[in-house]
Amino acid sequence: MLTRKQQELLLFIHERLQAGGVSPSFDEMKDALGLKSKSGIHRLITGLEERGFIRRLPHRARALEVTRLPDQVASPASKAETTPKFRPNVIRGDFRGALTGRESQPEAEAVSLPLYGRIAAGLPIEALRDNSSSIDIPAAMLATGEHYALEVAGDSMIEAGIMDGDTVIIQRCDTAENGSVVVALVDENEVTLKRLRRKGNSIALEPANPNYETRVFGADRVSVQGRLVGLIRKY
Numbered sequence: 001m002l003t004r005k006q007q008e009l010l011l012f013i014h015e016r017l018q019a020g021g022v023s024p025s026f027d028e029m030k031d032a033l034g035l036k037s038k039s040g041i042h043r044l045i046t047g048l049e050e051r052g053f054i055r056r057l058p059h060r061a062r063a064l065e066v067t068r069l070p071d072q073v074a075s076p077a078s079k080a081e082t083t084p085k086f087r088p089n090v091i092r093g094d095f096r097g098a099l100t101g102r103e104s105q106p107e108a109e110a111v112s113l114p115l116y117g118r119i120a121a122g123l124p125i126e127a128l129r130d131n132s133s134s135i136d137i138p139a140a141m142l143a144t145g146e147h148y149a150l151e152v153a154g155d156s157m158i159e160a161g162i163m164d165g166d167t168v169i170i171q172r173c174d175t176a177e178n179g180s181v182v183v184a185l186v187d188e189n190e191v192t193l194k195r196l197r198r199k200g201n202s203i204a205l206e207p208a209n210p211n212y213e214t215r216v217f218g219a220d221r222v223s224v225q226g227r228l229v230g231l232i233r234k235y
Contacts, residue, residue, distance in 0.1 A: 002048075002051070002053070002070060003047075005033060005040075005044055006044050006047055006048055006051075006053075007070060008032075008033055009029060009032075009033060009041070009044045009045070009048065010048055010053050010054065010066065010069065010070070011069075012024065012029065012032050012033070013029070013054065013064055013066060014066045014069060016028075017064075017065075017066060023063065023064040026038045026041050026042075029041045036109055036110065037109070037110035037111075037112070037136050038136065039110040039136040039138075040110065045064070052067060052068065053066065053067060053068055053069070053070075054066055054067060055067050109138070109139045110136040110137060110138055110139065111136070111137050111138075111139050111142060111147075112134045112135070112136055112137075113134060113135055113136075113137050113147050113148055113149045113169070114133070114134055114148045114149065115133040115134055115135045115148075115149045115150070115151070115167070116133075116148055116149070116150050117133075117150065117151065118150070118151045118152070118153040119150040119151070119152060119153065119168070119183065119191055119192065119193050135149050135167065135232075137149065137169060137230070137232070141169055141229070141230040142169070142171075142229065142230070143171050143229050145171055145172060145173070146171070146172040147169060147170060147171050147172065147226075147229070148170055148172065148226070149167050149168065149169055149170065149232075150167070150168050150170060150183065150193070151165070151166070151167050151168075152164060152165065152166045152167070152168055152193065153165075155209060156194075156207035156208065156209045156211075156212040157181070157193060157194070157195075157207060157208045157209065158208065158209050159208035159209055160181060160195070160208035161231070162181070162193070162208070162228075162231065163233065165233075165234070166231055166232065166233050167231070167232040167233075168193065168228055168230070168231050168232075169228070169229050169230035169231065169232070170183055170225075170226035170227065170228060170229065171226055171227055171229045172225070172226045173224060173226055173227055174223065174224050174225075175224055176196055176224050176227045177196075178196060178197055178198055179195060179196070179197070180195070180196050180227045180228070181193065181194070181195050181196075181227065181228040182194065182195075182196045182224050182225070182226065182227045182228070183224070183225040183226045183227075183228075184196065184203075184205055184222050184223070184224060184225065185222070185223045185224075185225050186205075186217060186221060186222055187221055191225065192205060193228070194206055194207060194215075195207075195208065196224070197214075198219075201218060201219050202216050202217065202218060202219065203216070203217050203218075203219050203221075203222045204216045204217075205217070205222070
């Protein structure tokens, strides 16, 4: 079954292919469906591909092929070619009963965050401030205030569920509670992702992997650059 947005996108792609032989860009799809972020288009296309309605053509940019249409909009010839038949084909967006009187929720809003390169989850490395890169994040993952994203390099935080290659979402702040996972700046030129422990005038940066040692610094050598509020992993 297709959602209303999936069907709208499928028909839009089909019409553009019929008119000019070229699939629309992600920006054109986003504008046509009234979405705020291209991440919503990525999810819709993946859903259509999984259900067998479209196919991505390899080694070609913007190359999509509509393999079938929903039954009520397909021509008789195309219906005969579709096996098995797909009926019913649309989930209407009215789930008031299931949501106990609440209206159905719109497409999840996404927020674009700066992606500041790789941060060591092993030994500290220099922070990479590449302002040209960004990543779309669901707004529900964010707390209040300013945020940014970093890609994790290393395995010293694996027992905290943070793996090499993960993208961590950081809330910018200059202080954090003991036990928080933070981005810590050491000696003004090195940055690392560790669990923060304060004791007296000392700050310990604690890994979550027994193969790594906790490093202890004077309080004047470490400054907090933000705290972990979310994580994204690609499979």
